[in-house]
Amino acid sequence: MFQYHCLNPIASVGLDGFGDNYRQTDDFKEADAVLVRSAKMLDMELPGKLLAVGRAGAGVNNIPLDRCADQGIVVFNTPGANSNGVKELVLAGMLLASRDIVGGIEWVNSQKDNPDVGKLAEKQKKQFAGSEISGKKLGIIGLGAIGQKVANAATHLGMDVYGYDPFISVDAAWNLSRTIHHIQDVNDIYRNCDFITIHVPLTDGTRGMISREAIQMMKDGVVVLNYARDVLVDEEAMVEALNAGKVKRYMTDFANPTVAGVKNVIITPHLGASTRESEDNCAVAAVKELKNFLENGNIKNSVNYPACDMGVCTSASRITICHKNVPDMIRQFTRILSDAGVNITDLTNKSRGSYAYTMIDMETRASEQIITKIASVEGVLRARIVK
Ligand SMILES: NC(=O)C1=CN([C@@H]2O[C@H](COP(=O)(O)OP(=O)(O)OC[C@H]3O[C@@H](n4cnc5c(N)ncnc54)[C@H](O)[C@@H]3O)[C@@H](O)[C@H]2O)C=CC1
Numbered sequence: 001m002f003q004y005h006c007l008n009p010i011a012s013v014g015l016d017g018f019g020d021n022y023r024q025t026d027d028f029k030e031a032d033a034v035l036v037r038s039a040k041m042l043d044m045e046l047p048g049k050l051l052a053v054g055r056a057g058a059g060v061n062n063i064p065l066d067r068c069a070d071q072g073i074v075v076f077n078t079p080g081a082n083s084n085g086v087k088e089l090v091l092a093g094m095l096l097a098s099r100d101i102v103g104g105i106e107w108v109n110s111q112k113d114n115p116d117v118g119k120l121a122e123k124q125k126k127q128f129a130g131s132e133i134s135g136k137k138l139g140i141i142g143l144g145a146i147g148q149k150v151a152n153a154a155t156h157l158g159m160d161v162y163g164y165d166p167f168i169s170v171d172a173a174w175n176l177s178r179t180i181h182h183i184q185d186v187n188d189i190y191r192n193c194d195f196i197t198i199h200v201p202l203t204d205g206t207r208g209m210i211s212r213e214a215i216q217m218m219k220d221g222v223v224v225l226n227y228a229r230d231v232l233v234d235e236e237a238m239v240e241a242l243n244a245g246k247v248k249r250y251m252t253d254f255a256n257p258t259v260a261g262v263k264n265v266i267i268t269p270h271l272g273a274s275t276r277e278s279e280d281n282c283a284v285a286a287v288k289e290l291k292n293f294l295e296n297g298n299i300k301n302s303v304n305y306p307a308c309d310m311g312v313c314t315s316a317s318r319i320t321i322c323h324k325n326v327p328d329m330i331r332q333f334t335r336i337l338s339d340a341g342v343n344i345t346d347l348t349n350k351s352r353g354s355y356a357y358t359m360i361d362m363e364t365r366a367s368e369q370i371i372t373k374i375a376s377v378e379g380v381l382r383a384r385i386v387k
Pocket residue numbers: 057058059060079080082083086141142143144145146147164165166167168169172199200201202205206227228229253270271272273274
């Protein structure tokens with residue numbers, strides 16, 4: 001029986017997928033696996049029993065990835081599972097930035113007791129007139145799950161789309177419409193685009209990437225959209241640029257004191273993935289990944305350990321080992337097994353940066369003694385009998 005804990009509400013259609021061999025616990029310390037959305041785990045103590053974290057979503061900047069890896073805790077996310085939800089909000093953001101839809105709605109509400117509201121509306125509407133997005137230049141920074149969907153949709157809305165992503169995946173590249181201009185120098189996006197939207201993960205390398213200098217380079221009257229993370233943008237500089245009339249509108253999904261209430265900023269309260277469909281997709285995907293890991297030891301869509309998959313174990317036993325990516329580990333593991341007279345039927349070892357993962361199937365059942373010996377090898381972070 002495995003136990004899981006939810007740090008945020010997770011859609012029930014996902015949790016239902018756990019089945020009979022799982023129990024939800026309110027006690028984080030008891031959990032074999034934890035499900036999380038945006039809850040901040042960075043300062044949390046990680047219980048010794050915890051084997052895995054499932055981020056029902058994309059961004060993992062709220063999770064201490066290296067600390068997890070050092071404790072042999074495998075962290076998963078659900079690539080693309082909420083990308084359509086975000087894409088749709090970005091499209092809404094572009095339209096809200098181009099037409100004064102919000103101002104117009106507020107005006108009508110302010111006239112709710114006026115019997116002549118209809119007649120007056122025809123007179124007043126010119127103050128809410130806007131422009132169309134068709135024919136405008138859209139620059140997209142980051143062409144992953146969300147960026148590529150925004151790119152294709154914007155193309156279909158008649159926009160002239162420019163994409164920048166030096167690390168684009170082959171899959172994402174295949175999915176992009178051929179009409180999208182491939183930009184090699186991000187400054188070309190800053191200099192030429194009417195709308196600029198950012199869809200990169202928050203890392204030490206991307207923090208503040210929409211800098212004061214980047215904003216200075218932008219066209220007068222540019223619209224900037226940030227549905228990724230607030231600290232990707234130098235928001236102090238953004239507010240100055242808005243006040244100076246350089247940036248026409250800043251559309252963001254992240255409320256904070258720097259931008260809240262500032263004229264021409266339209267803020268949604270982190271609603272990108274808050275659709276029934278995205279929440280369901282993310283929950284289902286995260287639970288699937290956690291189950292495959294807990295029951296089979298397989299790793300798919302981890303953000304701190306390598307992908308590693310040996311399917312369902314058909315041998316007598318399977319052990320898995322999280323360890324440092326250093327020489328001589330396999331020799332030490334196999335030596336312990338051969339000393340115990342155990343015959344290996346299958347073995348896979350994969351590495352990712354400083355960490356590695358080894359799966360070993362065996363002809364005979366692994367004993368606690370063997371696993372204790374493997375766990376005591378220097379560089380081993382966690383050893384587990386899966387079967
Ligand atoms: N507002 C919301 O509710 C949501 C926000 N997000 C945010 O959006 C981010 C992106 O999500 P996905 O598209 O699903 O992730 P993804 O991992 O599929 O795509 C990210 C893309 O950014 C690219 N990239 C990384 N560094 C870059 C750089 N310096 N310049 C240009 N491109 C760079 C990568 O190559 C990758 O193609 C997430 O990390 C998260 O922070 C994601 C989902 C919901």
